[in-house]
Amino acid sequence: MCGIAGIMYKNSGSTKSAPIGDELVKMLETMVHRGHDSAGVTVAGEANDSDLLIRIWADDSAPATDTVARTEETIRRAGGTINSSELRGQFLRITANYEGDIPPLAEALLNEPGVVLHSIGEVSEVIKDVGTPLVMDQHHEISKLTGTHGVGHVRMATESVVDISHAHPFWAYPFTDVTVVHNGQLTNYHGMKREYEGRGYHFQTGNDSELIAVYLADKLNDGTSLNDALTESLDDLDGTFTYLVSTKDGMGYAKDRWSAKPLVAMETDDVVALASEEVALRSVFTEELDRTEPQEHEVMTWSA
Amino acid sequence: MVSLDASELTTRELNTRIKELATNGTEKITITNPAARHNIAVGILTECELEIDGSVGYYVATLLDGPRITINGNAGWALGENMMSGSISLSKSAGASVAASMRGGDMFVGGNAGARAGIGMKGGTLLIGGDSGFLTGFMMQKGRIIVVGDVGDAAGDSMYEGTIFCGGEIGSLGADSKIEESTEDELIEIWNLLEERGISERPHFKKIVSQKTLYHYDEQERHERPLI
Numbered sequence: 001m002c003g004i005a006g007i008m009y010k011n012s013g014s015t016k017s018a019p020i021g022d023e024l025v026k027m028l029e030t031m032v033h034r035g036h037d038s039a040g041v042t043v044a045g046e047a048n049d050s051d052l053l054i055r056i057w058a059d060d061s062a063p064a065t066d067t068v069a070r071t072e073e074t075i076r077r078a079g080g081t082i083n084s085s086e087l088r089g090q091f092l093r094i095t096a097n098y099e100g101d102i103p104p105l106a107e108a109l110l111n112e113p114g115v116v117l118h119s120i121g122e123v124s125e126v127i128k129d130v131g132t133p134l135v136m137d138q139h140h141e142i143s144k145l146t147g148t149h150g151v152g153h154v155r156m157a158t159e160s161v162v163d164i165s166h167a168h169p170f171w172a173y174p175f176t177d178v179t180v181v182h183n184g185q186l187t188n189y190h191g192m193k194r195e196y197e198g199r200g201y202h203f204q205t206g207n208d209s210e211l212i213a214v215y216l217a218d219k220l221n222d223g224t225s226l227n228d229a230l231t232e233s234l235d236d237l238d239g240t241f242t243y244l245v246s247t248k249d250g251m252g253y254a255k256d257r258w259s260a261k262p263l264v265a266m267e268t269d270d271v272v273a274l275a276s277e278e279v280a281l282r283s284v285f286t287e288e289l290d291r292t293e294p295q296e297h298e299v300m301t302w303s304a
Numbered sequence: 305m306v307s308l309d310a311s312e313l314t315t316r317e318l319n320t321r322i323k324e325l326a327t328n329g330t331e332k333i334t335i336t337n338p339a340a341r342h343n344i345a346v347g348i349l350t351e352c353e354l355e356i357d358g359s360v361g362y363y364v365a366t367l368l369d370g371p372r373i374t375i376n377g378n379a380g381w382a383l384g385e386n387m388m389s390g391s392i393s394l395s396k397s398a399g400a401s402v403a404a405s406m407r408g409g410d411m412f413v414g415g416n417a418g419a420r421a422g423i424g425m426k427g428g429t430l431l432i433g434g435d436s437g438f439l440t441g442f443m444m445q446k447g448r449i450i451v452v453g454d455v456g457d458a459a460g461d462s463m464y465e466g467t468i469f470c471g472g473e474i475g476s477l478g479a480d481s482k483i484e485e486s487t488e489d490e491l492i493e494i495w496n497l498l499e500e501r502g503i504s505e506r507p508h509f510k511k512i513v514s515q516k517t518l519y520h521y522d523e524q525e526r527h528e529r530p531l532i
Contacts, residue, residue, distance in 0.1 A: 033342075258419075258438075259419035262380075262381065264399075277361060277362070278340035278359060278361060278378065279339065279340040279341055279342065279361045281340070282339045282340045282359075288359060291378065293397065293400075293416075295418075295419070295437060296419060296437075296438045
């Protein structure tokens, strides 16, 4: 089934200290009944001295420390300098200075055995794992992360396997800071995937939701605005979906033409909050609140 | 009058307590701090008066036979599903599938209703003070939906029987539905309902019913028909 959530503080641009991680974990934990296979978040708008934030999962095909060494070497070979490198179990977080193009760097990293690339961002990072949001928070200390905005997901796998890479969010490789969380199923996934692969796009998983990230990356690559890309997706993607996208400075949603998957939205002068269910919003905004329910075939975006 | 604080009870405890109080003839039960939770007031088969002070989540006030429930706030999906008798009054807006499979009694949504309002209804009356969404009355079988405002696209799609009255604009008709003139008696009856609810509008409601061209329940199967 899956549950999604998103939150954006409109005025925290300069301080970048809104408790995004904590609030996403709270919202997601209230929706664990919608899925408890896996969980994931994108924390965005983080204060960051480095050019890039890179998140990698070192899978079982190579020893983690070996993968870390080769990852760092790859970044250096591409002309980057490593500012920090932190391995937590099999999860690697690197901050680096790098002035080159992202696609060749991402390509080089993807070619390294053991590297599953979760995100490359200037101001955001994807953290995802199997287990519930609380378990994920214990392992990754997400509730300590602050920023300006973010999106999150709890998973009930319906179309593909349960493992770390198949969790959401999916990064719209190679666009830094564009990530997607999805509630629903895409029915034209296989056909579209073959088309994109034929054009050179990478799919790291068999998850239909990854298609949305690739679709958006392709549209953005063509110079389409995010809002237009979301709008075009309403007719290009077949199936059921409510999905959220986080970008460098904002977020947005798209709802399928059937209104098959839920979404509630709350907006004040200070904050925009989105979730599959109102009970998630209430974990952060504890008083009675005014919220709307977006209708079918609808998109909306916000940016700081 | 008994007040239950939902924040101090699990959903199971809350529903068990409501049933106990209703069975014991408690005059009125109030639930505070629902905090948009799901599954509150489910499966109550005894008449009672219940007020929920705050917004609720999914499947609230479902599987009921008898209770009269008032909710001060919004509701999530499937409010009042499968109500057999009684009444539900929601002050603000409901999500998708409000009154799904409703069989009797009265439901009132003060604000708007989401997609698939009254899906598979089998009786009773659903009154929506605002607008109603996509696929209103989808696969409706019996009963009456009254929408004071606008109705979204695919209204009355695949209806068997039943009636949808729309006081505003109809986005589009669904498969096998059509518009008919409301009779004067029908209009007067609906206006009386609006009066009871303190709704001042008196629109000339359009009536949406099934065309029954996809409807073959009175036909024999091929092997049942005589050869000659």
